[in-house]
Amino acid sequence: MSLLETLNQDMKNAMRNKEKQKLSTIRMVKASLQNEAIKLGKDALSEEEELTVLARELKQRKDSLREFKEAGRDDLVENLNVEIEFLQDYMPEQLSDEELEAIVIETIEQLQVTSKQEMGKVMGALMPKVKGKADGTQVNQFVQKHLS
Structure with a gap:
């Protein structure tokens, strides 16, 4: 199953279970994937391209997390931690x-x-x-x- 299909399935489950934050995160990732496909002029991204977009999204959130911690914005830190957890579920297993x-x-x-x-x-x-x-x-x- 491709990443986009997995995201669509998880989005349906998040809607059913009324998980607003997960739903929001999945929608942002799907939008990024679709924007990348449009930018590259393709109908669908390869698995490697999907992984690149996912890694970029994860990195952006980690960078923001660090900045929010430095600024003392604990409310935003908590939200980003949850988003990072959701995104890491879609990433391949990390090397030790x-x-x-x-x-x-x-x-x-x-x-x-x-x-x-x-x-x-x-x-x-x-x-x-x-x-x-x-x-x-x-x-x-x-x-x-x-x-x-």
Whole structure:
């Protein structure tokens, strides 16, 4: 079942169960998916493109969460936490720190990179491998750790 079909099914369930916040979050994600399809001039997105949109939505909410916490807006923090939980249900299982670190080390060895000047080369090779399974910031930290 595609992500859009899953979202449609979950949206129906949220309507039946009167889960307003979940319904709102699903509608926002569906709108983002449809906007991306229109932007790319396609009828439907591939699984990878759907994952990219979902990851972007999740990242936006995490960034907003951090800003709201700094501003002391606890009411908005609570809402965003719930939205983040809903979105993570649709994401693939995240890599553990150990798995991610192993992939980083393997990629660095394959590319035979030794200095931080070549970090872009490593990140370019790594990100497609871990797309949707790891946060880019976390990947960046591991790469910096192993290139120092």
